[in-house]
Amino acid sequence: MSLSDENEQSRLRRRSFLIGSGAVVATSMFSAAPAHASPSSAFPGDYDGSDLWLRYEPVADPGLLARYRAALGAIVVENAGRTKVHRHTANLGMAPGSAEHLVESTLEAARDELVRGLGGLLGRPVPVRGGFPDRAVVVGTPDSSPLVRRLVPARDLAPLGPDGYLVRSLSRGGHRSIVIAGNTDLAALYGTFAFLRRLQAQHPLAGLDLSSVPRINHRYLNYWETERLYAGNNATGTGGLDGENGAIFDFTATGASAALNLPVILDRYLVAARAMASVGINGITINNVNANSFYLTPAAIEQEAALADALRPYGIRLAVSINYAAPTDARFAPDTLTREELDPYSAKFRDWWTRRARMLQAAIPDFMGFTVKANSEGQPGPQDLGYDHGDGANGMAAAVAPLGMRIFWRTFVYNADVDADRLKRAYLEFGPIDDEPQPDGTIGRFAGNVFLQTKNGPLDYQAREPANPLFGRMEHTNQAIELQVTQEYTGQNTMLCYLGPLWEEVLKSDTYATGADGRLLAKRLVGHVVDGTAQGHPDSAIVGVANFGNAGNLTGHHFAQANLYAFGRLAWDWTLDARGIAEDWVRLTWSNRDFAVRTIVAMMMGSREALVSYQTPLGVAHQFRSSDHYGPNPAERLARDDWSPVYYNKADSAGLGYDRSPTGSGFTAQYFPVLAARYGDIETVPENLLMWFHHVPWDRKLRSGRIFWDELVYRYQTGVHYVSWMRRAWDALEPHVDARRFAEVKAKLAAHEADAGAWRDTCVRYWQEFNGRAVPTNGPLAIAIVVGGRTIGGFDAGAPSFTVPVAAGASPKITKVVPADPAARCEVLSQARGVPGQAVVRVTSHSFFGPILKDYVFELVPG
Template structure:
């Protein structure tokens, strides 16, 4: 589904005086807003967001509801309980008072989701029946369902593989039906969710004919249960209540929650499972990559087996992050190794990991394998013994290969001894291993069951980075892209930042990869590299770093749910557009009213670019304070140089930015020739990556016509103005959105706006020390006001208010507003009663990424 390109903002509903030269937008660039909701909100006022996008509220449109009811009269899932999934845990049970329930088969999960979904959407129960009733929704496979076998030709199912599905409206023998089918039970479940998603978005059922096959095989989450947890149930977001630690899964809760540790299953586990399955996620590594070896102890394995039992019907398989030096951990005594025995080629090392993997597989037959962070940020690895990453990864791969498991080896390494430029180090370490010729004349040393897991950019989850040069360069190695869903550097659980545009940008980035003869590949986008079609890799994987917890809404911010949803949709099909995904999510999560959808989609689609603008515009990177990775500290210098903001900004009296051109660090050479040349030249590098690759002079003229210093400040101002608009746009939805979620988002946006202003003021103030230039006042929404016949301007758009002295006898009344940009809209919200007195002028307009707004507060004095 694609959404309109039209953005929408609330028209201000106060009586106000519209003046100035902004006539072009006097009727509002965002369209009119209904004065009140036309019907009660779909969600209860106290709804807490705990169902994510799976709350099936009754269809509000009476006509559509009648058509749905007429078309959907029964549910048929033949042999739903015949193929039960494996269950290891005899005492698996739900916690007392649960509203979710355990199922024993994937088709039962599909049936129950239809019962829940259709019952909610249609506002009445839809019965589960046998036989071939009219108006039935039929779900199954050719093996499970004679009806599916009769209604769907085998040739139509053949191209779908194991995960693909089809959904069709059929009429045969006087029976009208909708058939949801796949070659496996799990595919039928995926199709069920896709069908319900269509109903939630209020799409027609006439001539329904859908089919979908995932482009990427392994669509996993890396769950970081403790690292910067933003979705815990305490105000700080880093801990828990009642003995829980704030994570979504309870292994070692104490106090009041001790009795609810696994194998007890909590509602939120199954909500998460259903949500993951609804977007096609099929695996989860359940612990942080900074791994605690607890997760491979016998006691933990039994708990993990219980979790796997509960998630298995939804197609979610488990993996574990491990510590390379786990064999030395005393918790495994007497089965331990010495440090010297961590040789990846030794039988002792491999046998130890084989034993551990066998223990896991005995309890979890479909266990996926291990994720490894080695020789990075203090984590142990093969380099501690003089080996390289290929040796370490292959040693572990050999240990688990007989069990059908995989090793996901992260490429997030930056050994300072390798090169002075941190961005160059990963390729310098991994590239030669990929290109190494083997005794059998093949090229590349990494084993076939190894995936190199590579962050989307070469640094560290920044809001904008160039694509990692490893994509396309590691042509002889399986490679998974790693995207961060949890918002470590993108606003955490405070700032509204929809990450779909970021991921779409990188997945659709052109690597300009070439073949052995230097000819450009036909399929060479990052997405093509990841899905294997660029260079002929038969296996493929994508990983999202998730951080949901035990907060009521599971993600810490209601809009953070959109990022989990978007990751799943893009993991299934990376060619989808972020705007269409956003519209789907809004319709599933907030409302189907067109005004609400347009407003919220507009809020989401500019949010990432706004965050880049007020944090790290024009390619300056990693200016976060080290204590929490949230606020700014561009002056910070840490014990380790490449953790320090000053290492990345290189601010001096000449300019700003890191020179990675051929005359600098030479990092640009790691890209394929077309990109290398483009990035190396300051005249051709994309301006949004300018300081990634160049030290930019303060007075360099940019494409806007402004010099670099002025453009830099302009970007900071624009980002903050967008957040100011976000708040007003959200306020316009108060009568259209349920009360609790509205209030919680409103509070987040207030903090967001304040913190965006702090980013702007801190960074601009620091850069000014080096530029030596005045802060320009001709920003994106700059104005002059006419008072007493005199035009007054030069106002600081970053100031909370501006003092305007008036001569004796001059009336404190604004008679005209003159914007620097004639397309903006100016509105006097209030006039001063006298002197001293206060007046407020609102200015709204459009930036290159969305609406912007500034309220100027003028304090008149004598």
């Protein structure tokens, strides 16, 4: 099979229940669970989600379970303990009462995962054996396993590289087996997880023959400790219990948790390691980019070495974020520098960083290098001494290059002195360095061991942004894409927002990049730029700002686990589709029952577009209140202009949006010509990016036929209606999912719906201050009702209830509901028994991104 095999298999198994048209969705998603569905969940009622997608619950289908048991009789991992990984920490150990355990080799990790996974899925132990028993699962490499050498031709392994794997079912002379093989122990571990994933998702085993090679070499997480931490274990999400600070790794816990600081290893560290390895993540920067130099001190390095020891069998390497001015920190005295000695070309500066890197490498031999945030948001950098980012990055790169380390230098810079438009600033700072001719005739000044780490969009992790213009424009520099897994601007730990569609959208965006001859490149999607195939870069990297914390479920919201899973799967192969990834995650995490899978996948797939709709529709960006980046405050004006929502919305009596066209800020010129022309013209710009590039008149007619104001309100309402549908859809799943997680998600969805409504109402009211227009009443689920012979309509979909006068002697019964959309389905849930009284009408339909629902509450009063 090819690299797309897993995706193809996912599509094949989905065809029995995936929705083919909007009308069918509207019907199937609003129907109750099938009457024949099993009323019990496979998971214990008190399960807290702490195993992420690695729970390995018993296969519920008796026939499939019998086939699995017949095919999987033994585990064979030859020489599992022969190649032990490096261990620096002599007293490395688990915390008292731990359920997880330390392993000393990667093949031991693979063997133990099979023991755990097969034992759980099959509901009985599967023994580890020697030799070559019938029905064996054989795991290894040609070097570790004579069986693998015998069963897998060398020519089949050669194209797989160091991380790729193959999984095959074999039958020779009546002897049946499944072989999981790679060129390295780590590749064999990746194949083991892929095999178990197929079993969890209930794929058939017959004729199994797949292989997979990652498209991107370095698949890393940036873990930002307690900043933007929405997975902490206290009520605010920013702190911890018993002296912990809410972070997943404990370095400086106090009080009751002081004895559990590293080098003590906690269960959650190994669950995280297993989860990262299961989707191919191979590195983690363990601290915030607003870096505390504590992580470079000898005491911290010893703790980091212990963490690295525990994670190493799973292929997870460590890096740290550093402060450019760390050499001036008094904690390193007498080995310190003055501010003037931070010259990136000076021997003193480079030698200091070489010494610190050697200290890290002595304790952590596979230490990856440093992540740097410089001259951004108050962080020091080379510009403080008159140098540029190329000078600073190359100075550090030269210091660590002899040690085989890399520098990940973030391009998140927006010095207001560079340009009035914040979005233009990064390219204006980095582009000239990439284009600079060198004495040897090459182009570009950044060193070969420097990666520029660039956010997917030009602003800051918004739910929708155009692709960052740096992708494709930095032809001569290694470039890593940075995606935010933790949901700073996408609902944090309250809103259900599956980010797979966002990342798929950007990775598959066409840059329209051209070569030196001016012709379009054959491979020019953002994903091609990131994986190096667009412009011939031999190295490649992708980085996710991780959402781990010490909450019971590790991510703060059960559905936030899906974003970590999706990041890993797309980091391995960015060509996968977000829907297939979502379905796999649901099957691994919630249920394999078709009704549950169908419903949850539908909830996930529209959730991001719904969030865009009720927060920042049609391209209006960054309307968040500054205090927490969660709720709305479009009127906020801060001391710094480009942190202010009003800077981005530019609301006035004429219209809304930031003009970045050729007659505005000129930002569109940073894109390649095809996109520059498309974005620069209000007639051709995609409407979902309209206000990113144009100041749009309130009465401009859009493609829907509605004027801009009406369409804007329509989008806000649609987003909220989708969240209302999600709440009701989730309620129907109560018999199909475990009690604790059901209740916790139910509570989150209630808050989600209220907060989505607050976003809509706050923004719409603020825009009205400028345009003086009424809220249109012809929204996506608009209706009229007939009561007492009178037809009454014109209801504001944002109102919680509506007062309906009933003439004396007239019946309060609603006799007819007339939807504005003929495809909408209307149902009177309750009637008023008299006057005064209350009636409720439910209206459901389907938007361009998923089902929507509105419950109209009518207060019938004498009139």
